Amino acid sequence: MQIFWIKLDKLKYKEFLKEILKLNNQNIVFTPNPEILLKTQTDIEFKELINKASHLTPDGIGLYLAFQIIDNNYWAIINFLYLPYYLFNLFFRRKYLYSKYWDRICGSDLTQDLILGAINKWIKVTIIDLYNPSDTKKVKSQEKFPELVKQKFPGLKFDYFIYEANKKENIIEIISKSDSQILFSTLWMKRQEESVIEIMEKAKNIKLWLGIWSSFDYFIWFQKRAPKIFRTLGIEWLYRLLTWPKKINRLRRLWNAIFVFIYEVLKK
Numbered sequence: 001m002q003i004f005w006i007k008l009d010k011l012k013y014k015e016f017l018k019e020i021l022k023l024n025n026q027n028i029v030f031t032p033n034p035e036i037l038l039k040t041q042t043d044i045e046f047k048e049l050i051n052k053a054s055h056l057t058p059d060g061i062g063l064y065l066a067f068q069i070i071d072n073n074y075w076a077i078i079n080f081l082y083l084p085y086y087l088f089n090l091f092f093r094r095k096y097l098y099s100k101y102w103d104r105i106c107g108s109d110l111t112q113d114l115i116l117g118a119i120n121k122w123i124k125v126t127i128i129d130l131y132n133p134s135d136t137k138k139v140k141s142q143e144k145f146p147e148l149v150k151q152k153f154p155g156l157k158f159d160y161f162i163y164e165a166n167k168k169e170n171i172i173e174i175i176s177k178s179d180s181q182i183l184f185s186t187l188w189m190k191r192q193e194e195s196v197i198e199i200m201e202k203a204k205n206i207k208l209w210l211g212i213w214s215s216f217d218y219f220i221w222f223q224k225r226a227p228k229i230f231r232t233l234g235i236e237w238l239y240r241l242l243t244w245p246k247k248i249n250r251l252r253r254l255w256n257a258i259f260v261f262i263y264e265v266l267k268k
Contacts, residue, residue, distance in 0.1 A: 001067050001101060003037050004268065006050060008058045010102040016057070017110070021117045023181055023207035028053040028196055030211050031107040033060030034261040035253060036189060041264060049193040057105035062258060065090055066265045067101045076266045083262075111184065111215040114208075115153055118182060124157040125182040126175055126206070127216065128195060131164040141220065148220035163187060163195060176203040185211050 001008050009016075020027055030036075030053040040047035050056065058064070068086040069079045089097055098104065118125050129145065132138055146160050159180055161171045175183070183199065183206045185192035192211035200209060 001070065003063065003066055003070065003265065004041055006032065006037060006040060006047070006056065008032065008056050008063070011055070011057060011105060013103040013105055016055075016103075016105065017113055017117070020055075020208055021114065021121070023123070026200065026204075026207055026209075027055060028200065028209045029055045029057065029110075030193060030196075031057050031059035031105060031110065031213075032063075034062040034066070034257040035060075037063075038256055038261050038264065039189060043190070046190050046193070049190065049197060052193075052197055057110070058101075059105060059107050060257070061090060061104065062261060064094075064097045064101060064104070065262060067097070069262075069265050071101075079266055107210075107212045108215040108218055111210070111212050112219070114182065114210070115156060118157075119153060119155045122157070123182060124159070124178070124180045125184060126159045126161070126178065126180040127184045128161045128163040128171070128187065128199075129216075130187045130191070131162050141217070145216075145220060149216070152219050168198075172199050172202050175199060176205065178205065181206060182208045183210070184216070185209070186214065186216055187211075188213060 001010070020029065030050055032050065036050070040050055065083075065086050068082075068089065072079070074082065115125065117123070127149075129142060130138070142162060146158075149156065149158065149160070159175070159178060161175075163171060163185075183196070183203070185195045187195050192213070196209045196211055200206065
């Protein structure tokens, strides 16, 4: 299924997880959500980065609203009138949507399952984190990061780097000489995709590359993940809005990810 001419993979989660954990080939996995896809509309460079991935997995319940809109030949106004039906499917016929458009693959769930798989197979991983010295809260969490990851995932072999621009070349050299085989980039939108592509060119030992946003922040309790009921219903965004300290920024992002995104899909 294509959204804004970006083709998202049709995958069954368990089969996909098993396959990429074999580490037979180099694979890049990005998990686009509505916010990411919307940005590709105005940022051609970002769109090119996204399309370099081996797998683009749908992350974000709003994508399944878009799939329903795209998967017919109705005029935009007809699709607009059908939105209540599409929303009904989204909340009450989720299994039907997943069987038709295949599984939603949430970045946080994929990250956790890959880590557990890495522990079982004694695979070493590398984690690169965002460099942002102005975010004092984040800086403090990064100081405790290795210790907290060890508590959360005993037995995990990993390297951890703050991906600072003036240290980037040295970090890439260390990664390329390590025995790590999986790399997680948490540098947020566009920067994490850029980092994956630039490291891939030199670190041939890495077989699996993922851009995962803030997944590790949930694991080390820097951010509290939405309760399971919110995740099941696909309304994690509502929980984040209610608990996010800077609600204006969150509201702006939600407006784009929900209303602007669906408007653009209808328009296309």
